[in-house]
Amino acid sequence: MGVTIKDVAKAAGVSYSTVSKALRDSPLVKQPTKERILAIAHQLGYQPNAAARSLVSKRSYTIGVVWPTIERAAHSAMITSLNKQLEKLSYTTLISINEMEFAINIFNRYQVDAILAFDDGHDQNTVQSSVPVVTYGLANGAITTPTVDANRRQAIKSAVEYLASIGHQKICYIGDLTQKDRLQEEKVAGFKQAIEELGLENIPMQVIEVSDLEQYDGFEAAKKLLAQETRPTAIISGTHDLTRGIIRSIHEAGLSVPDDFSVISYDNIPQSENFEVALTTVGVPLEKITEKLSEILMDVIDEKEVEHAIFLEPELRISESSRPL
Amino acid sequence: MGVTIKDVAKAAGVSYSTVSKALRDSPLVKQPTKERILAIAHQLGYQPNAAARSLVSKRSYTIGVVWPTIERAAHSAMITSLNKQLEKLSYTTLISINEMEFAINIFNRYQVDAILAFDDGHDQNTVQSSVPVVTYGLANGAITTPTVDANRRQAIKSAVEYLASIGHQKICYIGDLTQKDRLQEEKVAGFKQAIEELGLENIPMQVIEVSDLEQYDGFEAAKKLLAQETRPTAIISGTHDLTRGIIRSIHEAGLSVPDDFSVISYDNIPQSENFEVALTTVGVPLEKITEKLSEILMDVIDEKEVEHAIFLEPELRISESSRPL
DNA sequence: TATAATAATAACAACGTTGTTATTAACAAG
DNA sequence: CTTGTTAATAACAACGTTGTTATTATTATA
Numbered sequence: 079m080g081v082t083i084k085d086v087a088k089a090a091g092v093s094y095s096t097v098s099k100a101l102r103d104s105p106l107v108k109q110p111t112k113e114r115i116l117a118i119a120h121q122l123g124y125q126p127n128a129a130a131r132s133l134v135s136k137r138s139y140t141i142g143v144v145w146p147t148i149e150r151a152a153h154s155a156m157i158t159s160l161n162k163q164l165e166k167l168s169y170t171t172l173i174s175i176n177e178m179e180f181a182i183n184i185f186n187r188y189q190v191d192a193i194l195a196f197d198d199g200h201d202q203n204t205v206q207s208s209v210p211v212v213t214y215g216l217a218n219g220a221i222t223t224p225t226v227d228a229n230r231r232q233a234i235k236s237a238v239e240y241l242a243s244i245g246h247q248k249i250c251y252i253g254d255l256t257q258k259d260r261l262q263e264e265k266v267a268g269f270k271q272a273i274e275e276l277g278l279e280n281i282p283m284q285v286i287e288v289s290d291l292e293q294y295d296g297f298e299a300a301k302k303l304l305a306q307e308t309r310p311t312a313i314i315s316g317t318h319d320l321t322r323g324i325i326r327s328i329h330e331a332g333l334s335v336p337d338d339f340s341v342i343s344y345d346n347i348p349q350s351e352n353f354e355v356a357l358t359t360v361g362v363p364l365e366k367i368t369e370k371l372s373e374i375l376m377d378v379i380d381e382k383e384v385e386h387a388i389f390l391e392p393e394l395r396i397s398e399s400s401r402p403l
Numbered sequence: 404m405g406v407t408i409k410d411v412a413k414a415a416g417v418s419y420s421t422v423s424k425a426l427r428d429s430p431l432v433k434q435p436t437k438e439r440i441l442a443i444a445h446q447l448g449y450q451p452n453a454a455a456r457s458l459v460s461k462r463s464y465t466i467g468v469v470w471p472t473i474e475r476a477a478h479s480a481m482i483t484s485l486n487k488q489l490e491k492l493s494y495t496t497l498i499s500i501n502e503m504e505f506a507i508n509i510f511n512r513y514q515v516d517a518i519l520a521f522d523d524g525h526d527q528n529t530v531q532s533s534v535p536v537v538t539y540g541l542a543n544g545a546i547t548t549p550t551v552d553a554n555r556r557q558a559i560k561s562a563v564e565y566l567a568s569i570g571h572q573k574i575c576y577i578g579d580l581t582q583k584d585r586l587q588e589e590k591v592a593g594f595k596q597a598i599e600e601l602g603l604e605n606i607p608m609q610v611i612e613v614s615d616l617e618q619y620d621g622f623e624a625a626k627k628l629l630a631q632e633t634r635p636t637a638i639i640s641g642t643h644d645l646t647r648g649i650i651r652s653i654h655e656a657g658l659s660v661p662d663d664f665s666v667i668s669y670d671n672i673p674q675s676e677n678f679e680v681a682l683t684t685v686g687v688p689l690e691k692i693t694e695k696l697s698e699i700l701m702d703v704i705d706e707k708e709v710e711h712a713i714f715l716e717p718e719l720r721i722s723e724s725s726r727p728l
Numbered sequence: 729t730a731t732a733a734t735a736a737t738a739a740c741a742a743c744g745t746t747g748t749t750a751t752t753a754a755c756a757a758g
Numbered sequence: 759c760t761t762g763t764t765a766a767t768a769a770c771a772a773c774g775t776t777g778t779t780a781t782t783a784t785t786a787t788a
Contacts, residue, residue, distance in 0.1 A: 080511070080533040082744055093768045098746060108766060123531050128512035129454040129463075130744035134773045138454075161500055170509055173498040175486055184495055186405070187453035188513070206448050208405040293618065330655075407774055418738045423776060433736060455774035459743045 142185030144195040160368040210378035228362040231268035233392035238272035245403035246312040253316025255287040296323025312340040340400035358400040362390040467510030469520040484693040535703035553687040556593035558717035563597035570728035571637040578641025580612040621648025637665040665725035683725040687715040
């Protein structure tokens, strides 16, 4: 069915090994011959057979991304960015939305050069893989693969510290507190730790739980908060979507950000311009994460020694949604 | 690096061809031998090499999905459903988020058995592919591959017809009207056609344009609409997200769905329960689409003759958000 | 017990590439 | 011109698997 190197060879009247060399631009083939072969290959619509190529060369120049939670759009911007980064390194990205173990098996069969697994904070059974695996998620004790992790705990801590430094004493956190998602847990832990370390005032509803991480949940949570007698002067929000809901809720109550409340959002997506208030955010910028990830992926492919727990330091980007009390 | 069939053969003390047969459960191998080999293979962590396998057997049991617009979450539920369907047929799904032409080339190299391309309503350059391609998107005149298409025009038409049949005369449509997205265009066309055919009243702001398809855009559009003097009695919305914004806007204005407005949403996602009002929707149910898609994919793989333009008929699911005037 | 029939396993070619080695062509130097 | 050297191309093995064909072991039949 497909056009092979041999078809091209026949059409060009040369041996198929010459065609192979010509296509890979080897200096062992004379320039005019090379050009002739290239032209014929193109004209015939030749596409190299990846199966054959990777079978013999042991390299597929492909990264497999395991992304079982496609429905939660959280990672899509990240995958787009990663895809771009890897493209620069002439690597191709292939995605599987299957459950971790199954997906890793598929990618092993396909002989991708490395696998990137998104740990969504749920149980990560250690899967046997002869292809190196890099994880993005929570770098905890029992990790067996290099894991890149945003230091979420530190992120929220520095948000609190910053707010305290500009005079805020009553600070509240809105986010997911359930034990289910270890990524979210970390943020809460950072918040509580900072409050304690700084000796900040304990206020009622200091930590508000949302059932999901959508805009609507932030809206509802903030509504509850505003109904309280003792209100905080600053709010830290666990995700971008929550923040949007929170701000909407505040505006709807006829109040203002940052006049009545300073708001800081955990976020790694670059600030979208068409948002009502330019947000002060804390988190690791997307590009930093994907840069690090591709770097590590290249390292494991080259069998370099790689640290197992790689923490990325968050950045505080101060903007309009926060200000001194 | 990886464990091959030959390693297993050596460990089991049989020839590698016997191992191959044992693994594929061929009747040519004695049962006890088979079991012994399987056990050893498992113990050694053997994973078949897809490159070698598909090189010789010309079948990879893999479908490549081209999904260039990952950021617009619209298709994620569909891909999840499709993945499940194909798994039942023991096919594996691999996704590329690269630009159409590039992605199709990758999948050609990887020798997937068929490619599913999501036509996002933008220009679809005809790409050369020796692997059969099925498109989900707009089945227009110049198609070169089998295309599965929800009959969006008919969907919106039947929404209008239904509303008219229960007494509504002033009906308005909120959606994307730009020429950019042909999928959205179709819906508007269906609306206008129905209004004309039924001879319904022309009201001001009968068609409201949104700049994007997010919840926020629906919210803003409805706000404008409610500010009008002559209000419609029914609203049809182009997407689920818009609808959520619209309903929120109505509630915020102290009005009710369906008491003050009947609302019908174009949608193929199954109704989410935790929504304020159970929505009346029109569209092709997700499962119907993915069933059809896998069917067609299997057909093109088996080189059966397949119709080029396959239209799926929408269904009207009446619920709480609409009622007779 | 010899032989035919069959069951079980082994050997081998092929898939489309790449990298190495062998062959031929072209050219320079004596 | 012959020979040595290098440039260009051709031939070939290998990658890990499958399907076909060849060989050996086992059983049934006379």
